Amino acid sequence: MVLPPLSPQAAADTPALRRLLDANLDRAREGLRVLEDWARFGLERADLVSRCKDLRQRLGRLHGEAYKLARHTATDAGAGLTHPAQAERQRPQQVVAANASRVQEALRVLEEFGRGIDPVLASEAAAIRYTLYDLDADLLRAGQGAAARRRRLEACHLYLVTSPVPDLDAVVAGALAGGVRLVQYRAKPESTGPGGAPLTDRERLQQAGALRELCAQAGALFIVNDRIDLALAVDADGVHLGQGDLPPALARRLLGPDRLIGRSTHALPQLQQAIQDGCDYVGVGPVQATPTKPGRQPVGLAYVSQAAQACPIPFFAIGGLTAEGIAAVRQAGGERVAVVRAITEADDPAAASRQLLSALGRSS
Numbered sequence: 001m002v003l004p005p006l007s008p009q010a011a012a013d014t015p016a017l018r019r020l021l022d023a024n025l026d027r028a029r030e031g032l033r034v035l036e037d038w039a040r041f042g043l044e045r046a047d048l049v050s051r052c053k054d055l056r057q058r059l060g061r062l063h064g065e066a067y068k069l070a071r072h073t074a075t076d077a078g079a080g081l082t083h084p085a086q087a088e089r090q091r092p093q094q095v096v097a098a099n100a101s102r103v104q105e106a107l108r109v110l111e112e113f114g115r116g117i118d119p120v121l122a123s124e125a126a127a128i129r130y131t132l133y134d135l136d137a138d139l140l141r142a143g144q145g146a147a148a149r150r151r152r153l154e155a156c157h158l159y160l161v162t163s164p165v166p167d168l169d170a171v172v173a174g175a176l177a178g179g180v181r182l183v184q185y186r187a188k189p190e191s192t193g194p195g196g197a198p199l200t201d202r203e204r205l206q207q208a209g210a211l212r213e214l215c216a217q218a219g220a221l222f223i224v225n226d227r228i229d230l231a232l233a234v235d236a237d238g239v240h241l242g243q244g245d246l247p248p249a250l251a252r253r254l255l256g257p258d259r260l261i262g263r264s265t266h267a268l269p270q271l272q273q274a275i276q277d278g279c280d281y282v283g284v285g286p287v288q289a290t291p292t293k294p295g296r297q298p299v300g301l302a303y304v305s306q307a308a309q310a311c312p313i314p315f316f317a318i319g320g321l322t323a324e325g326i327a328a329v330r331q332a333g334g335e336r337v338a339v340v341r342a343i344t345e346a347d348d349p350a351a352a353s354r355q356l357l358s359a360l361g362r363s364s
Contacts, residue, residue, distance in 0.1 A: 025067060097136075159336065181213060308332065
């Protein structure tokens, strides 16, 4: 690398300055690689991987031979030094935060000391530092997305599963007004629209997008039944999978780590498999025979009792449940229920939701 003419002040310390700049270029590039690999393997976010890689390569292009030749690790007083705080970084978020700070500090050093010897490097370091502030926040938010959704899921005790009914938006809006904070959009392949014609994917997209917006405004979680593509298209909080749908492991690969995955179960081995597969919640049922699952034999309350004993994740009893039947579910150990017709066919969805929540002894 051909360096620009140096001022007398810079010329006096050129070897030291080059070692200083080389060390901080290494520090910044290494820290960015830590962030990049977390985005790649931990978050599975190609967009964040690309942003990290871009910053790292921009620095790499300016890490010239003159700086590398100035290295002399044997005389570096700081080589090999550690700090007790390093051992305290147990969680990925702590590692990400520490390395983002490390990169920011190194970039500041490059900016300050590079002005007299390498103005191009100094300018680029400043630009990257400001870009990194947003990237740092996005990486941390991405890592917290799943935890935040799971905390919200834990607080939900009434789960509305929709069916193709007239004025679906109004029904869901009423349920949300009544306290529902978990909604699943369910439109099976045989579902029809208001005119009796089969629903098209465009109509499903429009319906799901409208419900997603209603849920966002109410602070409710929004789940899509079966369709991972639709869930991603409307930025849903997750998907719900039946026993005949895609395996949860494949769904997780497609959805990434931040979204919720639910699973329908009808017997204890299926529940245990869902837990092993990393599902975030399960449906337990059908407790009673229901027209929404024709031909499915009810499992009764015995399975609810089994789930209460064996399930460490939230489970929702489902199948023909009404406000009057919730007491028996609670007696069997169930704390959460999912309903379809109890809300979608009610004259007043808001009042029906409040009644169901009252029977559960909950507000959401």
